Amino acid sequence: MPSQPVKALFFDVFGTLVDWRTSIAREAQALLGPLGHSCDWHAFADAWRAEYQPAMEEIRSGRLPFCKLDVLHRRNLGRILPRFGVKDAPEEVLTALNLAWHRLDAWPDSAPGLRRLRATFRIAPVSNGNISLMVDLARRNGFAWDAILGAEIAGDFKPKPRVYLAACEALDFEPAECMMVAAHSSDLSAAAACGLKTGHVARPNENGAGLGEAGPSVPVDIAATDLEDFAGTMGV
Amino acid sequence: MPSQPVKALFFDVFGTLVDWRTSIAREAQALLGPLGHSCDWHAFADAWRAEYQPAMEEIRSGRLPFCKLDVLHRRNLGRILPRFGVKDAPEEVLTALNLAWHRLDAWPDSAPGLRRLRATFRIAPVSNGNISLMVDLARRNGFAWDAILGAEIAGDFKPKPRVYLAACEALDFEPAECMMVAAHSSDLSAAAACGLKTGHVARPNENGAGLGEAGPSVPVDIAATDLEDFAGTMGV
Numbered sequence: 161m162p163s164q165p166v167k168a169l170f171f172d173v174f175g176t177l178v179d180w181r182t183s184i185a186r187e188a189q190a191l192l193g194p195l196g197h198s199c200d201w202h203a204f205a206d207a208w209r210a211e212y213q214p215a216m217e218e219i220r221s222g223r224l225p226f227c228k229l230d231v232l233h234r235r236n237l238g239r240i241l242p243r244f245g246v247k248d249a250p251e252e253v254l255t256a257l258n259l260a261w262h263r264l265d266a267w268p269d270s271a272p273g274l275r276r277l278r279a280t281f282r283i284a285p286v287s288n289g290n291i292s293l294m295v296d297l298a299r300r301n302g303f304a305w306d307a308i309l310g311a312e313i314a315g316d317f318k319p320k321p322r323v324y325l326a327a328c329e330a331l332d333f334e335p336a337e338c339m340m341v342a343a344h345s346s347d348l349s350a351a352a353a354c355g356l357k358t359g360h361v362a363r364p365n366e367n368g369a370g371l372g373e374a375g376p377s378v379p380v381d382i383a384a385t386d387l388e389d390f391a392g393t394m395g396v
Numbered sequence: 397m398p399s400q401p402v403k404a405l406f407f408d409v410f411g412t413l414v415d416w417r418t419s420i421a422r423e424a425q426a427l428l429g430p431l432g433h434s435c436d437w438h439a440f441a442d443a444w445r446a447e448y449q450p451a452m453e454e455i456r457s458g459r460l461p462f463c464k465l466d467v468l469h470r471r472n473l474g475r476i477l478p479r480f481g482v483k484d485a486p487e488e489v490l491t492a493l494n495l496a497w498h499r500l501d502a503w504p505d506s507a508p509g510l511r512r513l514r515a516t517f518r519i520a521p522v523s524n525g526n527i528s529l530m531v532d533l534a535r536r537n538g539f540a541w542d543a544i545l546g547a548e549i550a551g552d553f554k555p556k557p558r559v560y561l562a563a564c565e566a567l568d569f570e571p572a573e574c575m576m577v578a579a580h581s582s583d584l585s586a587a588a589a590c591g592l593k594t595g596h597v598a599r600p601n602e603n604g605a606g607l608g609e610a611g612p613s614v615p616v617d618i619a620a621t622d623l624e625d626f627a628g629t630m631g632v
Contacts, residue, residue, distance in 0.1 A: 282535075290566075291567065292567050298542065306535065307543070308544070330527045331527065332466075
């Protein structure tokens, strides 16, 4: 049976399209620095991000009901602040800091790559971020999505199958007509298990210099060096 | 208490942004005409549309579970075909005809109006149409949405309160920070009851010459002659 043509591309966002680490470090310094706090702001970003998977696991496992990632980010922030000596920050500063995840900057190739791809494919984020967060990142970085799909539509978090399948169903496509695009092999292997095609985008410095996936560690349909390279491989 | 500024605009689509009647008449003629069928194609469009509210009422009332509007459109099509003497059309023609609702043309002011509004406001359809239908109409007509909200996100159909409130919640706004924009007073009065602001756009010929709302029949915050006029009134 010949392979079905790909009609929709689903994108991971944190790490794949946007550089969360540099952006969070910058935002944390900008908001906590004036209060007299000082630390390794990249370590702060790493610590906050390290709470991400355990927090979602509480929901994926069914121990807690689904909530927006913004809510988990706020809970995780409260967990790491004492480790960095922050005890007395006003609530409005913490609220603004939590929304730092809405102010992440894209890798330079993300917006031009998406622009090329959208002429041929339906494109949507399939991220664990909530809809409002995706909208803010799109407006900030010039991502022109067809729809915002992902965790909030599905009521669960990747890599649970429902998230990938809900995205396919929302666009009326079979999984084999959809491709998950991510810088994380674990995301791609979960999508592949649901029948989606997979595209890996290298982000070798996502977690710091040399600390990111320079290539996939699982079989994928396409492996690209960045999103412009990916667009070229997809023939657009 | 001063009125909260509007941050998001939610749009009704069928009738408000797109001319469903002319488009459906054209598509029905194009698909059924070659099979030898002939009728008043505008009456065909009107008959199909007349089944719309009763079909949704089955779901709003809780008698049937939620399904995409595409599914209701297909059921409604089966109901009206015998009235127009269509008994033997191949299933693939009926499937293509059902997707005529994905190929509706916008009123000429819709895309330019939305383009102006998006620079200042978050904009999203809050329609009873499903996500894939909204995506197709957006691509066809050049609507650049921030997100696709509406019935499929809410799991119910307007004018049930959940649909309006789910849209506000998805963008993290209070109802008073959101404005529902529609050519139908019933839609606006339901949105107002949920605390949203309301904007009426006149579509006096929606259902045929002189058969549409030339103005609101309920109190609204803004009444406009078309979407460009609405954008001007909103100061953009």
